[in-house]
Amino acid sequence: MSSISLIGMPGAGKSTIGVQLAKATARDFIDTDLLIQLREQKPLQQIMDETDYLNLRRIEAEVLADLAYDHHIIATGGSAVYSEAGMAVLKQLGPVVFLDVPLQELRARINNYENRGVARHPEQSFADLFAERNVLYHQYADHVIRCEGKTQHEIVTLIAELG
Numbered sequence: 001m002s003s004i005s006l007i008g009m010p011g012a013g014k015s016t017i018g019v020q021l022a023k024a025t026a027r028d029f030i031d032t033d034l035l036i037q038l039r040e041q042k043p044l045q046q047i048m049d050e051t052d053y054l055n056l057r058r059i060e061a062e063v064l065a066d067l068a069y070d071h072h073i074i075a076t077g078g079s080a081v082y083s084e085a086g087m088a089v090l091k092q093l094g095p096v097v098f099l100d101v102p103l104q105e106l107r108a109r110i111n112n113y114e115n116r117g118v119a120r121h122p123e124q125s126f127a128d129l130f131a132e133r134n135v136l137y138h139q140y141a142d143h144v145i146r147c148e149g150k151t152q153h154e155i156v157t158l159i160a161e162l163g
Ligand SMILES: Nc1ncnc2c1ncn2[C@@H]1O[C@H](COP(=O)(O)OP(=O)(O)O)[C@@H](O)[C@H]1O
Pocket: 008, 009, 010, 011, 012, 013, 014, 015, 016, 017, 075, 109, 147, 150, 151, 152, 155
């Protein structure tokens, strides 16, 4: 069975929906954020604090390039789409699904943008980051799930039915 990868902004629901999707489709679950932490032996925020966001993106790119998971739901970090090679690996493992959540809804879910560990230039606003990434999410998505107004269960069902 192929894997399914979830991409999208921080707060889009990749990690929470990923676990539920794994149960619904009898797949295993992996979150690339956890793989990064395991490899570096420290939390993502600490990696950012000790170095910078470009270093976190570089480590993320290496983790993505090494992925070899079949039968998995793969929740990525929001910055995964900055790695062209990493996204090529995900696409080889199976369909890539973009959880498309409107800016306003993301704002409501993320009330700690400043210290959430988002891999961004310190002066880049959330709206600007959203616009920059939106292009990339659409570029790499095999499927786009418009999440506005949908429950987690509805989103899980929609993705499970993609086949
Ligand atoms: N469809 C949804 N409707 C409402 N809240 C949601 C939905 N999907 C996810 N959430 C909530 O949004 C938050 C962010 O989810 P998370 O899985 O951490 O996102 P990500 O891994 O994409 O950063 C969680 O608190 C989760 O419960």
